[in-house]
Amino acid sequence: MDRKKLLDWISSQSEENRLTCRRILDALLRAQRDGTGACTLFLSPEQKRAAESVLAHFPQIRTRFYPEDTERQVLCLTGGPEDPTEHLDLKLLQIAGDGALSHRHILGAVMATGIERDRVGDIRTEDTIAQMLVKDSVVGYLCEALRQIGRQRVRLSIAETLAFTIREQQGETERIIVSSPRMDAVVAAVTRQARNKAQTLIRQGRIKRNHTVETDAKKTLSVGDVLSVRGYGRYTLLSEEGPTRKGNCVFTVSHTK
Template identity: 30%
Template sequence: MYQHFRPSEQPLVKRFEEFAHRVERSSISALTDFLSPREAWIAKIVASKHSLGSFDYGGYDGAERTRTFFCSYGQEVSKHEYEIVAIQIDVSRGGEKLRHADFLGALLGLGIRREAIGDIAFLPEGKTAFAFCIKQMAPILLRDLTQVGRFPVHVRLEEKPPVAQFVQAVMSERQVTLQSLRLDAFLAHAFGLSRSKAVEPIRSGKVRLNYAVCLEPAQEIQVNDLVSLRGFGRARVLAIEGNSRSGRTFVRIGRYE
């Protein structure tokens, strides 16, 4: 089944295979780190291939980044077993213009792996964020996170974060036809650029594919890929829906507003 995924995804697929074999041998469930939507989709495919169950959760319903449980078919998993906690981060003064990248950079600056951090959600006023992380990382955040950017912050563990108040990303969907499944073609349609103008931001490092900088305009997009363009926002490949009579490919795009 490895041939169905990108070469860069092969180590991840093999790791999921190891998880599946471990569950098959021991009947003890296995839990991943935080995964992107694409990675979580791959995990489900691997689990299904082995006739195992798989469940995702990111600390709250609707989270984008989630941890996946591999478990025996029919086994149930409770939310507390995911070992996810929410850290409330309050900017004490100023900081209204701080962005997601500022908070993420502050967390990574503490030496915490990206895979140990889930979503970072915000309240509407923009000065309070909730960082979801693996439980073992909480002591580091509570002890060492003292500022985001140049602004001091107060942090505390929050057992019941106000999920209903989180700022929600709104996605608009539409179907487009692409001459090819190249990243530059997708970028042009998703963000209203000409094909030629879509190449430059890719080569200059302004485009991320599944959270990682991608410098290849010819990189082929796949289902559940998340593409971000600095200054424009994010878009997701929701579905690849076949070909037109002229040979173009129907792709359903979700653009985050």
């Protein structure tokens, strides 16, 4: 391992990724030195990609991202012979309400308790119930502090296993027609706002493209791109039809709140 090159590469990353990579590097060095194991905080897809670049320098360390079928994952690692997942420190919380529960309202209520986003993994909802993966360190606090989501009272309990029993929510699809595949045009269409307001959202850093903040309103989008618009939800460009007679672009978009 060329440690200087690795440290230089980490220093070139975004502030969020730098902190993540340094934490992972410290855990890897401890595992290499002491044969110990660790479980990171939850990583976004962008942070996971950065972590994989660091892991490439430590082929002798056993690692595994968990869960495999979720967007936000933790990294388990060990310098010993055991399975890395033996170091998992997660719980699956079950949330029950009297009315419909949404991902956005649950996450907002969790953040309002002061819990940081990297302590919480994926959230899945189904009518009046929801499930949420969290770090062990915040379970007790959340069970005490999270008593209300929106205007309804909720009840929390700890599931017996870490496996989600609620399927991942499928988004609603819609067809949009835009003058060009530019980011500001697509954002304006999916959020039903004027283009200048969409440009403001982009400049303010309120939009992520493929899990990374994007501030270039002129960025060209293509099928497969995922836009996360703070306050509106997530939009995935599923397909594109040929241009209309007027030369406009037609996209089929999936929307998850």
